[in-house]
Amino acid sequence: MQLDNNQLLRFTTAGSVDDGKSTLIGRLLYDSKSIFEDQLESIENTSKKKGHDGIDMALFTDGLRDEREQGITIDVAYRYFTTPKRKFIIADTPGHIQYTRNMVTGASTANVAIILIDARHGVIEQTKRHAFIASLLQIPHLIVCINKMDLVDFSEEVYNNIINQFEEFSSKLLVKDIRFKPISALLGDNVVNASENMKWYQGSPLLSTLETMHISSDINKIDARFPVQTVLRPQREGFIDYRGYAGRVASGIYRPGDDVTVMPSGFTSKIKTIDTFDGEVKEAFAPMSVSITLEDDIDISRGDMIVKTTNKPEAVQEFDTMICWLNNSSARPRAKYTIMHTSNEQKAMIKEVLYKIDINSYAREEENKDLAMNDIARVKIRTTRPLMIDEYRDNRITGSFILIDDATHETVAAGMIL
């Protein structure tokens, strides 16, 4: 089965077991034949041991012993399935408030977020939290699945009421594409096959939406950004003078002959070749890994960025950003951290916390400015040397960063530049 033009789609599912999230994932995997007999057998055995009737699909997504014992999800788990149209990666994250950091992690690379709402309960705090994180992380597409429609007699009225509830608060968010689907993950209605019980619903089932939705235009093709990861200098026969700048295109399109500027030095040159192991290419675009050679000998190293001379990012040492705190130890006022932004690493300081956001009510909190695990806040960051940044809403690669605590080497915060 060679799928030549098939794309990869990454989606995140946030929710708790009660929403039927595991059932939904289980159904997608099962109906696409991605659950194997020995896995099913092992889940059946454990389900029996625990005294469940039937198969507990949650066991399939819980990977660690503690998770299985306690019946909770602790960490992001990645799941895979393929249909004749696409390959899918699911970042399955727990939905509890104490796991905001996992939701943020799963959301950071997703093309699509699936939010589950229990049709009996409608919009709850958790729904707002998930929608907020999808918006904060600028996931381009949001699919709101109103699940357990079988328990509300497949009522169109219930479905429409929940859409209204959702739209009341989602107007405050920055999500470009929101779609709604009435489903029953348990019975399979509108998951893989169109529902016989909800003829009033004209849209397509969840899987066919995931298979066909247009995602290639979500990548920024305007602002050419190429962070240099490393310099290739083979020093061997045939390549004595070769000097290739290796990296992955963050955004935009590069072609041989393009006028480029190297930042932060500001030197200019032209692209000579764009090389790969399989030969030179005429064009490079995100997310291709290539190596670029230039017409001129310029001093370039890891952390530099090759951009088009006509379209440069800002080089700044101070900027406003949203951050999510990811660590057990709270932020220390004016403490120094290592900031990792593309391939560039500098020292940084949180100069000021402007406000925190209550992700359940979306209200600003300006009194208490201590940053603890799972807090989301707007802060000012200052760095020792310039970073070449774009706004996160324009560029998820050059607009994002992490902070690392030099005392523990742990990743303590994730940032989305404003």
Place this chain on the structure above:
Amino acid sequence: MSKYYLNYLDELESEAIYILREVWAQFQNPVILFSGGKDSILVSHLARKAFYPSKIPFPFMHVDTGHNFPETIQFRDDLVKELGVQLIVGSVQESIDQGRVAEEKGKNATRNSLQITTLLDAIESNKVDCAIGGGRRDEEKARAKERFFSHRDDFGQWDPKNQRPELWNLLNGKHFEGEHFRAFPISNWTEMDVWNYIQRENIKIPSLYFAHQREVVWRSGSWIPVSEHLKLEEGEEIHSKKIRFRTLGDITITGGIESDADTLAKIALEVSAMRKTERGDRSDDKRSESAMEDRKRQGYF
């Protein structure tokens, strides 16, 4: 008009190349853990692409249990020569001779978990700060929670509940002396992806993956190859079967499946119709529900 998106195999390839280049940029002394199996062969192929026209800048490290398929060792030596990389071998037999570990006793004894000590010793004595592995998240449930850059403490241990969050494409490889990292560039590949890619790129793999005639015995649901290490149990008979292997572990614990797939195309077709996971024929994973997690916590591959 050109299309400005990659197909899924190109995107997985590009992601793996990115990760391999990050390893090179962030660590002093990285190695590729090379077992001779298809996943580590794939990682080597991707490393070749990542640094071309330079040579692969990492030595290969092989943990030799002494219970290998002879074909695997031959393949390893040929590939190392072709790529011009250095080979570091950690020997389980030496660990046993030095009294660092004791051979397991009993009916299902294997050298599988003995490898952990040899591996950690080899990492320490060679001052390795990052060991690149071919682990994939679809292989096993504990592996589904792995990071691309996975931290190991100074005892070589993995703490799955205290992993660094990994966001966007930002990989944090910072560590203290004595600690090391495992890097998994093909985390997001499935078994099917691996076979589709091997076929597309026409990557050379050991003959053991192709259907061949072999002497085997039927044990716990799969065909175990006859070798000098195999002790026949009562009631077991030697058969000659046309089989192939889906994964390559020790010759003592890797079961084959009956198959006629003798080309890459036929293997890919066969794998797409499989109803059992590839590790389903590995008795090392069948010991308990959390067999893999327990070994990984201690420092396993």
